[in-house]
Amino acid sequence: MSRGALLLAVLAALTACDRSKINESEYEEAGAAAVLPLKKSLKAALVAGLEEGPVNAISVCRVEAPQLAEKASTATTRVGRTSRKLRNPANAPKPWMEPLLDLYERDPESREPAVVIIDDRTVGYVEPIFVQPLCVTCHGATLEPDLASKIAELYPNDQATGYAAGDLRGVFWAELTRD
Template identity: 35%
Template sequence: MSHLSKFFQKQFHVFFSYKNNLIKLLSIFLFFQFFTVCDAGQNAEKKEILLRLISEFQIDLQKNLESAIRTKGVVGAIDVCRTISTEKEAALKTEFPGILIRRVSEKPRNPNHQPDAWETEIFNQWKESQKKQNTPYTVILSKNTEVRILQPIILQNPTCLQCHGSPKDINPEVSKKIAELYPKDQAKGYKLGELRGAFSAIW
């Protein structure tokens, strides 16, 4: 075989070796792109479901609380508020394994509703935003296959002040009941329009 033939044969192998490697690299790239798109689509669906569940939770809680106040008075409604929230959280966890939805606050009534580090960071951002007369916004974090949502709860209903307003304005019987059920209560001293807490969801 001539030197020229050997040269062309070598170039031929180099070309196809390069081509094969290029195809492999392209295949790997497309493989990861496919799963990236799938993850993005999956997270978008999770976000939609979580926002719906939070909305249903909020509506259900408000409806039951208003009904309890009408039928049992404010003192009697405190027991309802105490149980319905935890029952709803547990029911959602059972119905949707892998989903955690709860209420959190920097001044919680229930000590189990303390915010975690990420939630605390968002609360701080909201407070800074309110100083500039901006309304707190819903925060959605999508990381890998996990979605987190923190939706602010603004105290808008004057009825809420009967349990969460200034201590001097709260009925003594209501204060007594709160103290019995929540010895470490911090959830007083609010005014209308203030940030009361948030609905937190993780999936």
């Protein structure tokens, strides 16, 4: 190999191996686009379910929320929701989400989405979810008795109550395949 060719080979290898940096705004955009269908379909399901009353909406949420997350995921992108105070333990945070959840919990002013490198092939995206007045029906400090008992029946370890409008509820997340 000539010196020139060797130099080129080394440079190519170095560029290929520098996986420690990402273009954050590119992944923030991709992450926001990835979670959007889940946000929209969850909201639509919730509103439709609530028309039949909150107890019915609980059943809708329980059946549909995981299916909607599955439907909004693709071969290269997975999406979902997580929280520090879980209703469904299946929504538990993965290790890469923990520091970001802590960040939002510690600093209520930080409302911006964030991206993080998970590994060579994956970038994580999160965006905080805040409690709206509508959410308090099922996540507030006091729940209607029939609603409370339905939740207790379906989610015996429910921690996701006691919220007020404006509180941080958790995050939407996406796992994006890297370029």
